[in-house]
Amino acid sequence: MFRQMFEEKYMRFEGGKTKAVTFSYDDGVVADKRLIEILDKYGLKGTFNLNSLLFGCERWHGRMDEQQTYLTFYSRPHEIALHGARHIYLNKVPLPEAVNEIVQNRRYLEDRFDRIVRGMAYAYNGYNQDIKEVLKMTGVAYARTTNATRTFEIPQDFWEWNPTCHHTDPELLPLAERFLSLSPESEFKMREPLLFYVWGHSYEFDDDNWGVIEELAQKISGRDDVWYATNIEICDYINAYRSLVFSLDGERVYNPSAIPVYIEIRGKVYRIEPAQTIRFDKEI
Ligand SMILES: [Zn+2]
Known part of the structure; x- marks a missing residue:
């Protein structure tokens, strides 16, 4: 008998949803507090990538001090992740020093926040094959780059997780519109699940453009076919599917x-x- 279609298997996200949205913000700055308020208001979830030896470095885009950082992220539904102890190019120091950056950063965040921390964003997008191997050996499950894809593809290599775009990308809102208009469950061939992944620094919104993230959050939230999750939740889910x-x-x-x-x-x-x-x- 001729079987018309859909023999192929497709991953669906939590709840059987076809799409997911996630955010990733770097450096642990004061403006993260306002961003978290916006994410919470719209039921969105994000990941915040923190250094551990640069607290209170206010001249660097208003980094929070240690206590502020703790109070901002402790007992929140958002993920905290690694960004290197000192925000250096991991691919421009000797490998043992890079290992130390990662391990020190992970140890601090796990001890201070009393949780398992397995995510990462590369400071300055600095990585290479050796660094990726170190992350695997030190139990880091994924690492985000700054290589915008302007697509909604599911990552193949979690240690080189390319986001959809930065929030200042002129294509941000058109991409969001396109993402929301797509419905993989009703397509004939393009039935793959979709992931919209936005990254940035919340201090960039202080340049009078908080409206951008507010507009995006409003537009993209509250959809029945979208799963709103942190980076590690998405990583763990996809790995479970792949297993x-x-x-x-x-x-x-x-x-x-x-x-x-x-x-x-x-x-x-x-x-x-x-x-x-x-x-x-x-x-x-
Ligand atoms: Zn950074």
Whole structure:
């Protein structure tokens, strides 16, 4: 019998959603507080990349002191992540020094905030293959670059996670419009899930353009088909999806991870519980 379409399998995000939005902001500056208020107001989630030896360095775009940083991020739904202890180019120092930057930064943030910290954004976009290997060896799950793709692609290499765009990109709002107008679940071939990833520095909004992020937040929030998540939540989810184990004919699937995973096949979305094996319906 001719089976018309949709034999292919597609990842769906939490709740079976086809799209996800995330934010990533660097340096731990005073303006982060206002950004967090905006994210919270609209139910958005973001990741804040913090150094650990530059507290109170106010001349550097108003960095928060240690206590302010703690109070700003502790007990918030947002992620804190690494940005190097001293905000240096990791690819322009001897490798042991780069290792020290990462390890010191991770140790501080984990101890101070009493949580596991596994994300990172490269300071100055400074990285190379050796640095990526160091991150893998030190338990860092992903690292964000500043290489804007202007696409909504799911990252292949989490240690070189390219964002969609910076918030000052003139294409920001057109990209958001396009992202919202797409509906992978109703396409014939372009059914892949979509990720809209915005990065920047909140101090850049102090140049009288808080309206940009407010407009974006308003536009992109409150959608039933969009999952609003931190960087690490998205990374962990995609890795869980990628860890699914299939039978040879692709009709059975086992979820060895600790989180429920959603998959679409033949136009139907399945939720696979942790440690569960399911069989897909043959015909819909
Ligand atoms: Zn930075």
